[in-house]
Amino acid sequence: MDGNPFQRDLVRLRQLDGGYESQLMEGDPDVRRDGKNPLNFFHFQQVPPGLYAIDVYAQDTWRTILSGLTVKTAGAYYGNDSFEDPDNGETMGVPLESPAAPHFEEGTPDLGQC
Amino acid sequence: MSSDKSTGSIPVQVTPAMRTRVRCAADHADPWLRGLYLVWAALPVPKKAPEPTPPAPGAAPAPPPAPPAAPPPAPEPAEPEKPKEPEFEKQVFAVKRSNEMGDLLELWTEDGASKPGKAIPLFPGVEYDMYFVRYPSETYAVQLANALNSNFAKGIETYGKPKRIAPERVVTGVDKKTKATIEESVIKVDHKPELFLPQGSTFYKGWLLFRDMPGTGANQVIGNIQCPPLRDEVRRLQFHLGRLRYIVGSHYHPYSPEPAESIHREADDGRYPNEGLFDVVLWNAVLRFQRDARTGNALKLTGARVPTLAAGTFDPLPAALDPKVEITDSLHYLTTAALDAKAKETAPSAIPAAVDTLVEKETGDAVKKWLENEWRFPGKILVAKPNWVDWKAWVHEDVYAAVLDLERELNTYGAIVAPGGLLINNGFRDTRMSVYNALSGQAIYSIHKSGFAIDMIMDAYVRPYAQQPLYFEKAPPQPDGAVRWTVWCVVPDAKVITEDLPDHIEYADTIRPWKYDSGSPDGGSTQPPLVLPGQKFLNFTKICNSLQLKNIAAHSTGWQSVGFEEFWLMGAQEFQNFVNLLQAALANGNSPHSKVTINGANYELQSLRGFAGEVKKWLDATAPSSPAPVIGLQPWTKEGGKQIERLRAKDMTGFVLNTYVEGYWTGGRTSDGFPPPEDPIMTPADPFGFCEEPPGPTEGTIELMGKETDFPDRHMFTVTPDFSIFLEYGSKVAVPLLGHPAHMEWWHFQYTPGYEGKRWVDILEEIGWTEEGLLGKAGNKPIFGLYGMGYKPGDGSKKQGQGIYMRAT
Numbered sequence: 001m002d003g004n005p006f007q008r009d010l011v012r013l014r015q016l017d018g019g020y021e022s023q024l025m026e027g028d029p030d031v032r033r034d035g036k037n038p039l040n041f042f043h044f045q046q047v048p049p050g051l052y053a054i055d056v057y058a059q060d061t062w063r064t065i066l067s068g069l070t071v072k073t074a075g076a077y078y079g080n081d082s083f084e085d086p087d088n089g090e091t092m093g094v095p096l097e098s099p100a101a102p103h104f105e106e107g108t109p110d111l112g113q114c
Numbered sequence: 115m116s117s118d119k120s121t122g123s124i125p126v127q128v129t130p131a132m133r134t135r136v137r138c139a140a141d142h143a144d145p146w147l148r149g150l151y152l153v154w155a156a157l158p159v160p161k162k163a164p165e166p167t168p169p170a171p172g173a174a175p176a177p178p179p180a181p182p183a184a185p186p187p188a189p190e191p192a193e194p195e196k197p198k199e200p201e202f203e204k205q206v207f208a209v210k211r212s213n214e215m216g217d218l219l220e221l222w223t224e225d226g227a228s229k230p231g232k233a234i235p236l237f238p239g240v241e242y243d244m245y246f247v248r249y250p251s252e253t254y255a256v257q258l259a260n261a262l263n264s265n266f267a268k269g270i271e272t273y274g275k276p277k278r279i280a281p282e283r284v285v286t287g288v289d290k291k292t293k294a295t296i297e298e299s300v301i302k303v304d305h306k307p308e309l310f311l312p313q314g315s316t317f318y319k320g321w322l323l324f325r326d327m328p329g330t331g332a333n334q335v336i337g338n339i340q341c342p343p344l345r346d347e348v349r350r351l352q353f354h355l356g357r358l359r360y361i362v363g364s365h366y367h368p369y370s371p372e373p374a375e376s377i378h379r380e381a382d383d384g385r386y387p388n389e390g391l392f393d394v395v396l397w398n399a400v401l402r403f404q405r406d407a408r409t410g411n412a413l414k415l416t417g418a419r420v421p422t423l424a425a426g427t428f429d430p431l432p433a434a435l436d437p438k439v440e441i442t443d444s445l446h447y448l449t450t451a452a453l454d455a456k457a458k459e460t461a462p463s464a465i466p467a468a469v470d471t472l473v474e475k476e477t478g479d480a481v482k483k484w485l486e487n488e489w490r491f492p493g494k495i496l497v498a499k500p501n502w503v504d505w506k507a508w509v510h511e512d513v514y515a516a517v518l519d520l521e522r523e524l525n526t527y528g529a530i531v532a533p534g535g536l537l538i539n540n541g542f543r544d545t546r547m548s549v550y551n552a553l554s555g556q557a558i559y560s561i562h563k564s565g566f567a568i569d570m571i572m573d574a575y576v577r578p579y580a581q582q583p584l585y586f587e588k589a590p591p592q593p594d595g596a597v598r599w600t601v602w603c604v605v606p607d608a609k610v611i612t613e614d615l616p617d618h619i620e621y622a623d624t625i626r627p628w629k630y631d632s633g634s635p636d637g638g639s640t641q642p643p644l645v646l647p648g649q650k651f652l653n654f655t656k657i658c659n660s661l662q663l664k665n666i667a668a669h670s671t672g673w674q675s676v677g678f679e680e681f682w683l684m685g686a687q688e689f690q691n692f693v694n695l696l697q698a699a700l701a702n703g704n705s706p707h708s709k710v711t712i713n714g715a716n717y718e719l720q721s722l723r724g725f726a727g728e729v730k731k732w733l734d735a736t737a738p739s740s741p742a743p744v745i746g747l748q749p750w751t752k753e754g755g756k757q758i759e760r761l762r763a764k765d766m767t768g769f770v771l772n773t774y775v776e777g778y779w780t781g782g783r784t785s786d787g788f789p790p791p792e793d794p795i796m797t798p799a800d801p802f803g804f805c806e807e808p809p810g811p812t813e814g815t816i817e818l819m820g821k822e823t824d825f826p827d828r829h830m831f832t833v834t835p836d837f838s839i840f841l842e843y844g845s846k847v848a849v850p851l852l853g854h855p856a857h858m859e860w861w862h863f864q865y866t867p868g869y870e871g872k873r874w875v876d877i878l879e880e881i882g883w884t885e886e887g888l889l890g891k892a893g894n895k896p897i898f899g900l901y902g903m904g905y906k907p908g909d910g911s912k913k914q915g916q917g918i919y920m921r922a923t
Contacts, residue, residue: 007232016159016203036292039130041127045123046123051159053156053159053203054131056131056234056235058220058231058232058234059220059231059232063206063208063220063234064155064156064203064206065131065156065234065235065236065237066131066156066237066240067156067157067158067159067203068157068159069128071126073124075124075126076126076128078240083128083129084126084127084128084129085127085128085129085130086127087127087129087130089130090294091294091295091297092294092295092296092297093287093288093289093292093293093294093295093296093297
């Protein structure tokens with residue numbers, strides 16, 4: 001999520017209307033990265049139908065980044081819209097590290113007086 | 115994730131969540147918003163799960179649900195477990211802060227210090243509740259998040275409802291290595307002030323203005339990197355505070371900003387383009403204004419001035435942009451009129467100290483009130499004499515009276531002055547100049563920066579200015595050992611006054627002027643008596659001293675030659691030093707008799723201009739190959755190939771290179787002296803008839819003729835150019851270390867009542883500076899984590915060293 005090698009990404013899938021809850025951390029067998037593509041795949045297994053929240057762990061606390069993901073036999077939905085995307089990141093590059101504009105240096109004039 | 119189905123699991127991949135950046139919705143050179151706070155939360159889950167989606171039109175209807183199976187016989191069938199009703203999860207707001215790349219990182223603190231943390235990803239296309247906060251520290255955003263989390267209803271009463279915004283998934287570039295498109299989650303924000311908290315003053319269209327605010331771009335010199343509305347409001351603020359006589363510009367025009375286009379004007383050194391830029395100078399001006407407004411401290415302007423701001427809108431008029439108007443109108447800002455008791459309330463509401471350097475509601479409203487009432491800064495201002503147009507000649511208002519007195523005395527006693535009136539070379543110096551290191555002839559804590567020092571006009575430090583001639587003599591030896599000068603102006607005989615002369619008026623028929631020589635260890639010499647037919651000399655220094663304009667001593671060093679730098683050309687560094695010293699000596703222009711020694715022969719410095727050009731050109735063309743001046747090349751390497759191409763450049767045509775080839779080379783189209791091609795040698799034992807090349811080395815010359823020039827391609831070789839004066843690896847050279855006339859200071863006078871007994875910071879505060887605006891990190895007076903110009907605190911003692919708290923001298 002942020003390229004921080006000292007804190008592995010931790011994601012939680014939590015059922016709001018039932019008992020299912022599962023956490024996956026970067027490095028777990030169910031978390032994979034597809035080659036050089038910039039997406040991490042967190043594979044939650046055997047998820048029963050229901051209403052879910054997706055939380056991310058950061059700074060010693062869980063933050064909800066999505067509430068109301070509906071899992072059905074027909075798929076995953078957010079509201080009335082499908083929330084599915086087969087993207088594996090193959091066509092995605094890595095964001096630039098320093099896209100700042102070029103620096104312009106001013107010369108230091110020599111007026112030659114006290 | 116997978117879904118449990120009667121027939122088994124089905125893999126489902128959801129939309130990816132991504133790191134998110136925030137930018138201005140408008141396209142300008144650098145749209146990324148830095149330092150923006152985002153108070154955000156995921157939308158609350160609905161109270162009831164949504165109904166199944168109805169089938170699409172035309173699709174086969176869904177099969178009816180299967181009838182429930184008959185319950186098994188049981189004495190008491192158990193109650194079926196009802197699905198848990200989803201609870202309304204309370205939204206929890208958190209704070210993100212965008213970094214230098216516009217990346218939104220979670221804000222957190224450790225040991226009381228704020229640290230950017232992880233970047234929690236957001237889902238593009240999914241709405242979140244958000245507040246955008248523009249504030250120089252996280253305090254406002256944290257306060258907002260805490261208020262919402264403790265009592266959401268009350269929080270939105272105070273701060274308003276959040277905006278419901280979905281990041282967009284956009285292509286922001288192409289990965290240079292993989293050529294894949296870079297897709298990011300981006301939040302685009304329109305640059306409308308009503309979208310942000312807290313709101314600023316309506317006088318600045320609701321924008322809260324502060325230094326380093328989001329939307330001001332990574333490079334703060336080029337204007338088009340900033341969000342246009344911010345640039346416009348900052349520009350208005352600059353002209354407003356300038357009108358109120360707070361310094362916002364340079365020593366060319368202290369009360370108006372410098373246009374960004376100035377960076378393309380090569381001749382305009384020291385202009386510091388800053389129009390529309392909330393820089394340190396404006397930061398200081400805001401701080402000083404707030405303190406004056408808070409304490410009810412202002413002066414009332416009287417009389418008429420050229421309008422520089424439009425009535426009603428207070429937008430800058432063309433006159434505000436004209437430095438000539440600023441000069442000619444400057445005296446109309448002199449006033450001593452205090453505010454009357456009723457008007458003492460200088461701000462509609464008190465400006466809280468916690469908002470120092472922020473132009474928020476109260477500050478913006480106070481600026482407007484001052485402009486409407488024609489009030490101005492209560493301290494001393496800088497003024498310029500109307501005929502000083504086109505000169506960077508502003509002075510402290512207290513010095514101006516002395517300048518007028520000087521002009522009167524010179525006129526009374528017949529001195530030649532410029533037709534439009536007394537001219538000076540410069541007075542007030544921009545505080546941004548010589549902060550860390552003093553430029554040639556300057557002092558970091560110079561009196562010039564207070565406006566109390568003036569440099570009289572002259573030509574290139576050593577000659578009199580034709581329209582207002584001044585000559586200088588070395589004064590008799592001083593008790594303190596310092597070198598001082600006596601300056602003389604010129605009076606036509608017909609204007610000489612002979613009777614009732616006060617003590618400070620002294621005429622002389624002749625003087626013994628100093629002739630500067632940068633190559634002299636004494637810095638020059640006293641010349642024979644000078645007589646100007648039909649004219650006399652008038653002691654300019656005595657008149658200045660009588661008006662408390664004190665002349666200062668020359669710097670102890672810097673204007674005299676310190677001998678020669680002698681060395682052998684044993685490497686690239688020595689060759690470069692030689693070229694640079696030669697260039698510096700020739701540029702000096704004040705060393706008519708200086709000599710340079712090359713391989714034991716002396717040359718007049720001025721006669722070496724051509725030679726200096728040759729060696730400079732050679733150095734520039736061969737620097738990557740470490741010239742000494744000889745260079746070695748391996749033509750089959752990448753570096754060797756590039757160097758050969760540089761030698762083939764058009765501007766190198768004409769150089770003749772003495773060439774030494776490690777192997778056998780028979781020359782090329784523009785070479786001379788190499789052996790002709792020989793018949794191949796066939797050895798009887800060689801059944802394949804391979805040719806055996808004759809052994810090297812070979813020598814000759816190669817004349818550079820652009821692309822026609824051939825070089826050896828299979829052997830290493832060295833080249834030494836044939837300069838107009840013989841020079842080679844190991845040559846011995848001696849270059850004079852010349853002085854610079856700027857260190858003489860004979861033209862410099864400073865107004866002693868203005869600064870004597872005061873500290874340097876005191877005299878700068880008189881014209882509007884603050885300690886915070888002057889001090890760098892060493893002064894430890896940050897405001898919202900920002901420091902001022904960079905000066906040191908120092909009190910002038912051995913322990914503290916030089917600094918703003920030292921005595922002004």
